[in-house]
Amino acid sequence: MSSQLQKLRDVWLQPHNVGMESTELPQLTFDDLTNSIISPGPFYYYVIDFYDMSLSHISPGIRDIHGFDPETVTFNDVLNAIHPEDVEFTALAESTIANFFHKNIKREKLLKYKKVYNLRGRLGNGDYALINHQALMLTLDSNGGYGKCLNIHTRIDHLSNYNTYQYSLLGINGEPSYMNINPGSTMQNTMKFSKREIDIIRCISNGLNNNEIAEKLFISDLTVKKHRCNILSKSDCRNSAQLVKACVLQGLI
Numbered sequence: 065m066s067s068q069l070q071k072l073r074d075v076w077l078q079p080h081n082v083g084m085e086s087t088e089l090p091q092l093t094f095d096d097l098t099n100s101i102i103s104p105g106p107f108y109y110y111v112i113d114f115y116d117m118s119l120s121h122i123s124p125g126i127r128d129i130h131g132f133d134p135e136t137v138t139f140n141d142v143l144n145a146i147h148p149e150d151v152e153f154t155a156l157a158e159s160t161i162a163n164f165f166h167k168n169i170k171r172e173k174l175l176k177y178k179k180v181y182n183l184r185g186r187l188g189n190g191d192y193a194l195i196n197h198q199a200l201m202l203t204l205d206s207n208g209g210y211g212k213c214l215n216i217h218t219r220i221d222h223l224s225n226y227n228t229y230q231y232s233l234l235g236i237n238g239e240p241s242y243m244n245i246n247p248g249s250t251m252q253n254t255m256k257f258s259k260r261e262i263d264i265i266r267c268i269s270n271g272l273n274n275n276e277i278a279e280k281l282f283i284s285d286l287t288v289k290k291h292r293c294n295i296l297s298k299s300d301c302r303n304s305a306q307l308v309k310a311c312v313l314q315g316l317i
Contacts, residue, residue, distance in 0.1 A: 069143050072155040075162060086115045087203035087211035107218040111202065112139060114210035121214075129219060131188025147184035147192050150227070157181045157231045164245050164254075165233070171208045174201045176239045180314055181231035185217065193221040196313070200236075224313055232314050235259065243299075243314055255298055264291050269308045 108125030112118075119142075122134040130137075130145050146154055161179045169177070178200045185195040196218040203211030232243040241262055243255040257265070260281075267277040274292070278285040292304075301307040 069146075069151060072143065072151065072158060075155055075158040086113070087205050105219045105222060107216060109214060109216045110137075110142075111212050111214055113212050115205070127188075129187060129217070130185065145186040147186065150183045153227075153229055154181075154183050160245060161231055161233060164242070169233075172204075173239065174204060174208075176236050177201075178234045178236060179231065180234055182220070182227050182229075182313065184227065193219050194223075194225055194227060196220045220313065223309065228313060230314065235262075257295070257298070261291055261295050261298075264288065265295060265307065265311055268292070268304050269311065 106125060106129060108123045108129055110122040110126065111120045113120070117139045119137065119139055122137060124134055126132045126134055126137060130142075132141055157179075161181075165171075165174065165177070178198055180196065180198050182194055182196050184192045186192055198216040198218070200214045200216075201210065201212075202214055205211050230243070231245050233241065233245065235241045238259050240259065241257045243257065245254055263281060264277060267280060272280065274285045274288045277288045281288075296302070296304075296307060299307055299310060301310055
């Protein structure tokens with residue numbers, strides 16, 4: 065294993081991350097998995113057990129994208145498919161998000177957030193394409209260490225070939241979302257979207273106008289206009305089209 069990949073593994077072995085005992089996976093159905101997936105392109109998913117780095121629930125799409133056999137693929141295979149120039153960024157993303165969570169958000173809420181960033185992955189034909197990585201922690205051990213995690217990888221090179229090299233934490237079940245997290249980020253200097261703002265962003269991406277959004281969310285159109293203005297200001301986007309593209313690339317919609 066390369067020294068860069070070892071740095072990535074070392075993130076998961078930090079005292080506040082490492083899983084010290086095996087955990088039981090919640091009963092999963094295909095509907096449960098797909099409800100966690102935001103997919104603007106071809107994708108695959110798998111469950112990684114951080115206790116022993118084993119894979120399970122591997123979807124057939126991993127063969128279509130990387131050429132890996134779902135029956136025999138290992139986590140090392142997946143890691144080795146990361147573009148060599150993006151391994152250091154991936155390690156930094158994992159470390160930064162873990163530290164941001166450790167310092168700013170209660171540990172028990174790990175199960176209520178999805179971490180998102182982009183990287184370049186090697187395809188079955190040897191070329192590289194931009195991949196959106198989404199990770200949803202499914203279990204923690206009794207000490208709060210990483211247990212089992214659902215990873216979803218989606219090809220997004222049809223949307224962009226440029227990696228923003230940014231990372232985000234997307235809240236689930238009403239939790240706020242944090243975008244553009246950087247090393248040393250705090251809640252005060254990180255872009256934060258409320259659940260209502262996320263709802264409105266998703267309505268915008270579905271082509272709804274202000275009146276339709278207001279009717280769907282049971283709020284006034286004036287409130288929708290105010291939210292839209294705040295969202296554009298926070299995201300530093302000039303219009304809805306730019307906002308939707310930025311949010312797709314960050315895995316928000």
